[in-house]
Amino acid sequence: MRGFFEPKSVAVVGVSNSLDNLGWLISANLQTFGYGGSVYEVGRHGGSVFGRPIYRSLTEIPDPIDLAVLLTPAPVVPDLVEECGRLGIRRVVIESGGFDEFGEEGLRLADRVREVAGRHQIRFIGPNCLGVFNAHSGLATPFGPLEPGIRPGGISVLSQSGGVMMTILNALTSEGLGVSKMVSMGNKLDVDENDLLEFLIEDPETTAICMYLEGISGGRRLLDLARRAEKPIIVHKSNTGAAAHRIAASHTAALAADDRVVDGAFRQVGIARVRGIRAMMHYLKALSLPPMRGSGVAVLSRSGGDAVIAADECERLGLELVDLPQDFLDQAQGRLRANVIRLTNPMDLGDIFDLDVYHDLAEATLAMDQVDGMVFMNTYVGGPEGSGAEVLFRQMHHLSERTGKPVAAHADTSEAEVSRLKKVLPGPIFDEPAAAVQALVLRRDHRRDVSADTGRPDGPADRPLVEEVLARCRGEGRHLLLPEALAVAAAYGVPVAAGRPAADEGETVAAAAEVGYPVALKVVGRDLSHKSDVGGVRLDLGGEAALREAYREMIATVAARAPGASIGGVLVQPMAPAGRDMIIGARFDPDFGHVVLAGMGGIFVEVLGDAALRVAPFGSATAEAMLRELRAYRLLEGVRGQAPADVPALVEVVGAVTRLVTDFPEIREIDLNPVRVMDAGEGCLALDARMLLGLPPSG
Amino acid sequence: MRGFFEPKSVAVVGVSNSLDNLGWLISANLQTFGYGGSVYEVGRHGGSVFGRPIYRSLTEIPDPIDLAVLLTPAPVVPDLVEECGRLGIRRVVIESGGFDEFGEEGLRLADRVREVAGRHQIRFIGPNCLGVFNAHSGLATPFGPLEPGIRPGGISVLSQSGGVMMTILNALTSEGLGVSKMVSMGNKLDVDENDLLEFLIEDPETTAICMYLEGISGGRRLLDLARRAEKPIIVHKSNTGAAAHRIAASHTAALAADDRVVDGAFRQVGIARVRGIRAMMHYLKALSLPPMRGSGVAVLSRSGGDAVIAADECERLGLELVDLPQDFLDQAQGRLRANVIRLTNPMDLGDIFDLDVYHDLAEATLAMDQVDGMVFMNTYVGGPEGSGAEVLFRQMHHLSERTGKPVAAHADTSEAEVSRLKKVLPGPIFDEPAAAVQALVLRRDHRRDVSADTGRPDGPADRPLVEEVLARCRGEGRHLLLPEALAVAAAYGVPVAAGRPAADEGETVAAAAEVGYPVALKVVGRDLSHKSDVGGVRLDLGGEAALREAYREMIATVAARAPGASIGGVLVQPMAPAGRDMIIGARFDPDFGHVVLAGMGGIFVEVLGDAALRVAPFGSATAEAMLRELRAYRLLEGVRGQAPADVPALVEVVGAVTRLVTDFPEIREIDLNPVRVMDAGEGCLALDARMLLGLPPSG
Numbered sequence A, B: 001m002r003g004f005f006e007p008k009s010v011a012v013v014g015v016s017n018s019l020d021n022l023g024w025l026i027s028a029n030l031q032t033f034g035y036g037g038s039v040y041e042v043g044r045h046g047g048s049v050f051g052r053p054i055y056r057s058l059t060e061i062p063d064p065i066d067l068a069v070l071l072t073p074a075p076v077v078p079d080l081v082e083e084c085g086r087l088g089i090r091r092v093v094i095e096s097g098g099f100d101e102f103g104e105e106g107l108r109l110a111d112r113v114r115e116v117a118g119r120h121q122i123r124f125i126g127p128n129c130l131g132v133f134n135a136h137s138g139l140a141t142p143f144g145p146l147e148p149g150i151r152p153g154g155i156s157v158l159s160q161s162g163g164v165m166m167t168i169l170n171a172l173t174s175e176g177l178g179v180s181k182m183v184s185m186g187n188k189l190d191v192d193e194n195d196l197l198e199f200l201i202e203d204p205e206t207t208a209i210c211m212y213l214e215g216i217s218g219g220r221r222l223l224d225l226a227r228r229a230e231k232p233i234i235v236h237k238s239n240t241g242a243a244a245h246r247i248a249a250s251h252t253a254a255l256a257a258d259d260r261v262v263d264g265a266f267r268q269v270g271i272a273r274v275r276g277i278r279a280m281m282h283y284l285k286a287l288s289l290p291p292m293r294g295s296g297v298a299v300l301s302r303s304g305g306d307a308v309i310a311a312d313e314c315e316r317l318g319l320e321l322v323d324l325p326q327d328f329l330d331q332a333q334g335r336l337r338a339n340v341i342r343l344t345n346p347m348d349l350g351d352i353f354d355l356d357v358y359h360d361l362a363e364a365t366l367a368m369d370q371v372d373g374m375v376f377m378n379t380y381v382g383g384p385e386g387s388g389a390e391v392l393f394r395q396m397h398h399l400s401e402r403t404g405k406p407v408a409a410h411a412d413t414s415e416a417e418v419s420r421l422k423k424v425l426p427g428p429i430f431d432e433p434a435a436a437v438q439a440l441v442l443r444r445d446h447r448r449d450v451s452a453d454t455g456r457p458d459g460p461a462d463r464p465l466v467e468e469v470l471a472r473c474r475g476e477g478r479h480l481l482l483p484e485a486l487a488v489a490a491a492y493g494v495p496v497a498a499g500r501p502a503a504d505e506g507e508t509v510a511a512a513a514e515v516g517y518p519v520a521l522k523v524v525g526r527d528l529s530h531k532s533d534v535g536g537v538r539l540d541l542g543g544e545a546a547l548r549e550a551y552r553e554m555i556a557t558v559a560a561r562a563p564g565a566s567i568g569g570v571l572v573q574p575m576a577p578a579g580r581d582m583i584i585g586a587r588f589d590p591d592f593g594h595v596v597l598a599g600m601g602g603i604f605v606e607v608l609g610d611a612a613l614r615v616a617p618f619g620s621a622t623a624e625a626m627l628r629e630l631r632a633y634r635l636l637e638g639v640r641g642q643a644p645a646d647v648p649a650l651v652e653v654v655g656a657v658t659r660l661v662t663d664f665p666e667i668r669e670i671d672l673n674p675v676r677v678m679d680a681g682e683g684c685l686a687l688d689a690r691m692l693l694g695l696p697p698s699g
Helices: A023-032 A074-087 A103-119 A162-174 A193-202 A219-228 A241-245 A251-255 A258-269 A277-287 A304-317 A326-333 A355-366 A383-403 A415-424 A433-445 A463-475 A482-491 A505-515 A544-561 A603-608 A620-629 A633-637 A647-663 B023-032 B074-087 B103-119 B162-174 B193-202 B219-228 B241-245 B251-255 B258-269 B277-287 B304-317 B326-333 B355-366 B383-403 B415-424 B433-445 B463-475 B482-491 B505-515 B544-561 B603-608 B620-629 B633-637 B647-663
Strands: A009-013 A038-042 A052-055 A067-070 A091-094 A123-125 A131-134 A152-159 A179-184 A208-213 A233-237 A296-301 A373-379 A407-412 A500-502 A519-525 A537-541 A567-574 A580-589 A593-600 A611-615 A667-677 A684-686 A689-693 B009-013 B038-042 B052-055 B067-070 B091-094 B123-125 B131-134 B152-159 B179-184 B208-213 B233-237 B296-301 B373-379 B407-412 B500-502 B519-525 B537-541 B567-574 B580-589 B593-600 B611-615 B667-677 B684-686 B689-693
Touching (some): A067 A074, A152 A193, A162 A277, A162 B304, A219 A258, A233 A258, A258 A611, A277 A433, A304 A407, A304 B162, A355 A373, A355 A383, A373 A383, A373 A433, A373 B162, A383 A407, A407 A415, A415 B415, A463 A482, A463 A689, A482 A519, A482 A667, A482 A689, A505 A519, A505 A544, A537 A544, A580 A647, A593 A647, A611 A620, A620 A647, A647 A684, B009 B023, B023 B038, B162 B208, B162 B277, B193 B208, B219 B611, B233 B277, B258 B593, B277 B433, B296 B304, B304 B373, B373 B383, B373 B433, B407 B433, B463 B482, B463 B647, B482 B519, B482 B647, B500 B505, B505 B519, B519 B544, B544 B567, B593 B603, B593 B647, B611 B620, B620 B633
Parallel strands (some): A009 A038, A009 A067, A067 A091, A091 A123, A373 A407, B009 B038, B067 B091, B091 B123, B152 B208
Antiparallel strands (some): A131 A179, A500 A567, A519 A537, A519 A567, A580 A593, B131 B179, B500 B567, B519 B537, B519 B567, B580 B593, B667 B684
């Protein structure tokens, strides 16, 4: 990838000196940003730009070319790439639009470009993009003017949209954050975010990586790369709407809509997900602070109002305003001028006009063990008080660096002054009290959910049994029947309410006698995985008479409601003991592979969508974290004197589901619903199970 | 109040020409902002400022004074106010600190000031404040320098904190929003937000009102004023933390913690509550757009990425991207240059370089019936393209005004250019795609929950019965016992599971035989309102043996767990039919008076805090809105084929509770928990009830 960022020579194809020529703007940018390599322009009308000739073809250029940038009508691009290949040019940026994003003809052109490039071992960025910007080398291929004031630095950016790349560049410049490398990736026909991410993770000039993605190319690789990266990776993944339109085949599928999978997967590997560029900048600033090791915070403010607002936000986000020692407060009190404020934490320093006192108080506060981070807020008028404030903010930055504890600084002053500070200070400035508090929380929680247990979890696994069931289903071109699904789950260590299958009313009565009343009755059939919806479930049948009536009524109802389905009998299960009902499931996600889901059944998933997701495989530490992440976790712990539930048994079920989809990726969807969890020590029981295979069902 | 904003003469007391004198800064501000009235300075050292003499006392001033501004040490303030009174000065601003916010001595000073002012019919602002700023008259009493660039306009601001008033002033200036009047109210010893709000609502120069409040003075009056105001009222109420520390005596009390009451009350009267000054500015900008009458939206963008991001946000917030007619899209497609983009909604206009086309497309789109509002996003480089963009944004503003449909405009450009636009454009500019979408939603939903049904709801009300019960309790210095609370609820039309009281085991068995097994058993006693916590509830007792055992065990457990309590017998209730359990309650809030609460029992309130609150009294339309506001409402409607619950019966219960606290304000707390709601048409039943009186319980 380095070839894209540090070429010694660049050919820009599609240049003329017509007024509305866009290729010309690329040459202008290379000039503006002081690109030090050789630049050659190519355009079929010839002429000259910047005192250089415009060559009529790449072949006319007398020197070797490291990078070709193409901005011509789409139909001529494949031949140009062919020409690059013949000339030994191995890096190409294709900025033209009109490819796979634009109809049938475009798709054909895209295929041709890919074929030609592959044949010549050419790597290319685009098409439909702005290409590359390297603030350090001055390489700038966008065909539009760039805002002035860009500061070279450590932040690299990958964007699927050229417009959003420019938005990010503007935002970085406004925040005074320095840029290393930026790529507008366009259609990602060849080079994608993973190729570039891998390079940037190793790139010594890059200290943090931002991405704007509308779709994910190779989610699995993205996760592997991100997990290993030490640098902050901050992603705005948009285009979330489509997920809502998918038709969901099960609870697990409905809950694991794509965007929630992205959330879970990113959390799992420590990618910070943001919604919007402002939030991206905020995260970048927060992560430039030293890590916060606990939740103890001190607030120093020159405005009482700001102090109150910051304290509210601390409480809302779970930071603890630590009690400062009384002798320290008494000493500080002695530094006040009018002595009309009582000091506490948050400290209202509005009555102190000697800025050195702020520094001393901040230093003493940061030296306290119980203080893990600090919010420092300075209220002042720009212009006259700016230089003093600047000194103070620098001092806070150095204190933060020296103590290794984050100091989030807020300047409560004019917009122009904040803008100025952002450009001159070595550390971040936050523009609201709440933003400063939030930064500490982000810093504290960054990569909190990254865990090392990424292997297949150990546990029971009767592979031959599962293989046999799957082979039978595959042979008959169907998904698993209820008893099969329960058997497969059991083979991997899930305790199940197995019950007994029965083919007719007589067998049903006999089966009930064996399992013992009261019983549950469930219809079994190849197109009947949604049993409840067609009236195929009867619970709590206390005796033979009730059972017979329920059987007849159920068969009639199912036949009426699902006329095409073939009823293959019923399953007679003993009624399970009382407990809390959970859903444990998995489904195959096209971006990330199998995703495992846990949630509390009934209200929580149906009404609240309260579910935790992780990409498989993972071990029990992650499974436990999933359960703790649920809002319903308090119910598992037991509220109002209720006994706690058997969470370890539930963790084993999550492990079993993880093992199953790891060993048998052809299982596309698992839905154990409900899994009834008894009190601690008493285990759990899957009462129902659906499993779908990645096969077209025969009918 | 007008006297505070438009005095013809001002005396500033506490001025010297020492370098660190703060009073001097007030005179400087009056000068800077061109205050046209007479200004007199007073200071005990005499001297001169701005070529005027500093009088040694107010009495030395030869002319009449409309407004005195005091900035002296607190101890001399009462005498100064006395002097104002004798001189006939009826408006005073007290900026000095050191009063009720600062210890015992300060409290005494505060009392003296209040007494003196009352005696002389003086109205005063403060103490501990920055006083008044009127951008139209140039009256500026803050004792600190103000940022330059303030634009006179229609927005008035009331702030409890001087620092936050300055923050808001800076924010308004940055946003290019014009200021009318601002008041830093400080300790609000006399003039409070309601006095000023009442004036501003009538003030023709004020078009919108912003407030920053740390505490509420007279919540009831605030609500009455706000309900009648046509102008937008936007409030940042901070200082929310303390609420969490209150000890909660019941579910209702726990759920109705102060900050949630503020949320509910503000919603009820159409006050927009914001958290932070950035959000305040955003709301102001949103409310300056025409109202949005539906949810149909069109997105026009010059950047494909921005279009995707805006579409995501529309979906997230429930705006509908309407289908644009195909012939319109075809026509628009013809205006593209390279023709490499397929138009839809959101419309990616990146391929159009003729700005007139944007205007034409926007006009045609706004003319469509199904379009209720539009997001318009222009991506461009500041400087060179700025003037064209400015014209376009002006056109969008005029289209918005002409069509009466909101157009939320986003400028995706440099910070400096956005800053420039904010100052020159007649309408708002939003700085993120999501912010523009959010503005439309705020505009659509503003005052949505304001309803006119503010009277006591009609319904059953057996006043004499309730009076008798309350008199008995009052006489015995205690709260209501369980049977009394149920009787009072029943007297106001709540269907209750009344049951039969019993004094010993024998009576209990007889009572059970009368109400019919299975029964519930609940302990009754004056200090036993938390029955469950002391083991005082037994459910589902199927026969005499079980009942006797439960009785003995319950009495023993309660005696052991609540040793001081006097057990006054038990209540034997028939077991209620199955249904959904709700909590309906009320409590007295010191700021707003009685607040009524509705929530779903069990999980929803305990784990999720899902509750709706309104200030009483109100009618059935508001009661219905409360229930619909609950996340649990879907469960009342019936999920997964469940029958809907009897919501009208529940609305009646809310009405009964509202009537009760309206007729008997001494009832400080009501907790009907659970209220079991049966299926539609089958009513509901309060199974348990707690009522506390506003009396010190005798023991």
